Amino acid sequence: MEGDIAQMGAFIGAGLASIGMGGAAVGVGNVVGNFLSGALRNPSAAAGQTATMFIGIAFAEALGIFSFLVALLLMFAV
C-alpha cells in the first residue's frame, strides 16, 4: 500500500513535470516569432541571422527537455 502511494506520487510528479513543456513552447515561439517579425522588416539581413535563431531555439528548448528528463527520472529511476 505504501509503495502504491509512492508510485502514485511519482506518476503525479511526472505529469506535473510535463507542464514545463509549455514554457519551452512559449520560449521557442517567442524566439521564432521575433525572428520572423524582424526578418520581414529587413529580409536582406535575415539569412545571416538564422544560425543565431537556431542557437536561441536550442537554449529555450533545452529547459523544456530538462522537464522531460525529470518526468523520465520520476517514472523509471525513483
Add this chain to the structure above:
Amino acid sequence: MSTEAHGEEAAGLVFHPMDQFMVKPLFGGETLNWYTLSNATLWMGLTVVAIIALLVFGSRGRAIIPSRIQSIGELAYGFIHKMVEDVAGKDGLRYFPYIMTLFLFILFSNVLGLLPLAFTPTSHIAVTAVLAMLVFLSVTLIGFYKHGLGFLSLFWISSAPLALRPILALIEVISYFVRPVSHSIRLAGNMMAGHAVIKVFAAFAPLVLISTGVGLAVTPLSIMAITAIYALEVMVAFIQAYVFTILTCVYLKDALHPHH
C-alpha cells in the same frame, strides 16, 4: 525501464513505448559486457559505414559536373565549412575535421535510427554525454592552451558595472559547467521523445481490430498522426545534428576569443 513482460496479448499488440530503446545483445544471451556486440554496436557501425561510403563514393569521381552522390558530399562539406567559418571565425577552421565528424556521425545515426525496427544510438544519454564531454574538455583545454589564465576573462565581463561583475562571474561559471549537461540531454531527449511519441500512436493504430466502433475513428487518425510526426522527426533529426554542431562552434569561439 520497467521489468514487466510486454508482448502479444489476446487484445492485440501491446508494447511499451520505451521498449525500443533497450540495448540487447545481437546474438542471443542476456548479459551485456563491454565486448558484447549489441544493437547499439550494430547501428553505430552502420552509421560509420554509411558515412565512409558517402565520402568515398562522393570523392572518387572528382567530376566537374558532379554526380548525385558527389553533390551530396560537397554539399555537406561546404555547409559545415561555412558554419565553422561564420560562427567560430577563420582560426576555428583548424578544428573543422572534428566538427565535420561530429555532424556527420550525429546526422547519420539520427536518420538511420528513423528506419523501422532500427535503433538510434543518439537516443541514449550515454552516447551523447561522451560526445558532449569530449567537446567540453577539448574546448576548455584549447582555451587554456591558447590564452593561459587569460581564458578566465571569459567569466569576468568587463563591460558590466564593477559591482555586478562578481555575481555575473558566478552565473557565467555555473552556465559554463551546465553546458555539457544541456548539450547532451538536448540531443538524447529530442531523439527519445520523438521516437516514443511515434510508438504511442502506433499503439493506438490497431484499435480497429478490437472495437469497430471507436476504432474506425481512431485508427485512421493515429496512422495520419504517425505519418505527420515521422515527417517532423526527419526534420528534427537534421536540426538536432545542426544545433549540436553549431553549439560546438559557439563554444569553440568562446575558447578562441574569450575577451568580451
